[in-house]
Amino acid sequence: MTGTAAGGAARFIGARVHRVEDARLLTGRGTFVDDISLPGMLHACFVRSPFARAAIRAIDTSAARGLAGVQFVFTAADLNPGVKEQWHTSMGPGSPETPRPPLAEGEARFAGDPVALVIAETRYVAEDAADLVEVDYDPLPAVVDYAEAEHAEALVHESHGSNVIGEIAGLSPSALEDVFAAAAHVVSETIHQQAYAPVPMEGRGLVVDYSGATGELTIYAATQVPHEVRLFCSRLLGLPEHRVRVVMRDTGGGFGQKVMVQRDEMCLMLAAPMVGTPVKWVEDRRENLLAAGKSRQEHADVKLAFDVDGAIQGAYIDFVQDCGAYPTPWPVTTSAAVGMLFPGPYRVPRAGFTCKAIYTNTVGRSAYRGPWQFESLAREVVLDISARRMGVDPIELRRRNLLRRDELPYTNPNGMPYDSISPLETFEQALAMLGYEAFRREQAEARTAGRHLGVGVSNYVEPSTPGYGYYGTEAATIRVEPSGTVNVYIAGGSTGNSIETTVVQMAADALGVKIDDVNTIQGDTAVTSFGAGAAGSRSGSMTAGAVRETATVLRERILAIAAHKLEADTEDIELADSRASVRGAPATGLSFAELAALAYFEPGSLPPGVPAGLEASARYTADAPVIWVNATHVCTCEVDATTGHVKLSRYIVSEDCGPMINPDVVEGQIAGGTVQGIGGALYEHLAYDEDGNPIATTFMDYLLPTATEVPVIEYGHIETPSPGPGGYKGVGEGGAIGAPPAVVNAVADALSPFGVTVTRLPLSPAQIVALVDQS
């Protein structure tokens, strides 16, 4: 059963409704930030450090300023003093953040660090001028390898006094000594994940437009969080919040990279009042790969204890992550999630963790789809290694340990209170879809023919839809306009998450109107209520709550007007197809156009107590502190042991996101995340050389998956309603969590005849050939 947002009949929720975003996006009529063009608009280009670490002795901007078409060249001395406050709402003003000078001041701390900002009449001239800015650098020894950084002599941030940003720990190894001592099997391994990044097809970008006369700043942004950009900017510049307006219509993907304001963006905000005319900065791909942030890049020593039957007795993870020079935000709390979630959807009686975050002279860590996904990678890869060492089937080992429905609610040993999940069900469904036994027979036959097939599985449980603090509320305004058509105003913003379509589906059902009669307006802080944006797999559930709350108010009013006019009881009025009619007498009714005309043009005819007009605003507060969601990924592959080439054959995802609002959207999110995870497992590497020079700053070097590499993804759905509105759960991030371990396990399984242990990503052909050669 699919629910609806406010008790109407479900017609559009649950259906594969065509997206409302598509008409403009398919015809070149979308509005991305680079499509904004304003009268008198200038163009910005950054001068960036070519060194991983260097003292900045002097900057000579005279040649650049002398170039025709150049209007301004800003350095740290010009922009940095303008900073009033600098903090994100989700972190609060007291977070022990890294000092983030907008432009590098005194020292450049990674190759790509912004050192000066050129503003010129065209981007071409701005780039020419950037080449003319003379920076006197004094290169310094750089901290490049995060694994060595703790004991390195050089410090990334002298003022911090250490390259260790922070550390959070649960139970210590000594507290678990008895568990590991008593275990029949103890398996230890160190698992490494390389740096890779969100890499949205559209990079970051802003157009800032400050009016000195009114003191108003308008920002057009590529962002997942328009309201947070406004708040951040108002704090940064000390402008009243209502004098700042942030607008985004279409954002070309974010995946976490566009949920926080970074230093480059701060520079544009600070420059805006000094320039006084509109300025556009849109990063190119090189800048995106140099400076927009990296993710992943981490390792952990993992230890699992099993009894003689393979039941997990204890789990410990000692996790270290590379946060670069300027992580946004402070990374220590997110790193703790790796430890807290490490037990996963399994019955794990005892667990402990240490999570450490490290500074290096590389690009700063930024959020990426499932920022804590290393917990699943480490656990699932080590489960397969354990199964191999213990001589049991990895499927059987998981089946023995997965949580069953009758054990819920279940609090994991780190205090994570799982509920409304179905790990065993998704697992069995995915394996049934594969035909696991048949695959094992096929694999055995192939091996006798010298071919290396493999199967890999991963399970995860993920906290979606944070229901606390800044994330815990979302608002909607719904207007039935005087003609009877409907506009839904929601903070939202289209970043590829189909949130416009989702809102239209939910509002149509909630009010009983035709879907074509509903439009939605999002992403403009001047006309929408505050919302925390597209992050944390929260948009579906939180928006459903906002539409439900608002539509409930409006529905009551519509029913009252209709009942009054039709001389019927409100309980007898039905809303459907943009009409209110009397139950059992469908011919007796009023169209929404007629109802709206009464509400707006004949206020005297309304029943007592019903206000004129037909609009309402309401704010939803999350029903649950978190909504858990789970999935199983199963992948098969063939590995060419000579060339190291991996071909993924079948890819199955069985997920439990509760009832689906739109299966196309759900499957699209799963597919996108999964292929990003496949990219991370096999191809993508935001690599640096040993001196800290980035060596993957084009798409020739940073390898995204293409249509020739991806398998056909098969979907299985299990539906356990969440405690949230409609029973929905978040589904934006999971694919990127589940995919890497499934792929790694499949490759390791294929290579098992060689006796190799796979512990490092990416599984490039060279890496696979090396593993086989060493065996």
Next chain:
Amino acid sequence: MGEVPVHLTVNGRRREETVEPRLTLADFLRDRCHLTGTHLGCEHGVCGACTVLVDGAAVRSCLMFAVQADGADVTTIEGVASPDGDLSTVQAAFRDCHGLQCGFCTPGFVMSVTAFLRDNPRPTDEQIREALSGTLCRCTGYQGILKAVRQAADAGQRGERS
């Protein structure tokens, strides 16, 4: 820097402009013609988002200078649907198959698929994958795109409008 004249036809309309020789065709289309549907995803010819048709051939407009298109007939994403807004077979297939999410790469896919199906009206699935391999998408995992191209190819074989 000296400017040179270019004369070309864009989506059926004649354009005469004077440009710097270094101005890319992509920037010419976006900034001079105000046709912002052509997107720049890498500016080094790998991602394919900026693909347009130049005299019918699918071309990466970030790798071509506007002056090289002198005398050419250029079609951009804005010139694909009929003037009254009816989507082409390829565009409709992308909509039907959830072949786009953020939509940033979409114009490049529509242009290159349009040229591909014109030249290969009966492609195998393998040929479709090869044809798509020069255009990058980060949202869809290519699942809906592969389905859309198959649907558009099948519709073309049935003689439906393309």
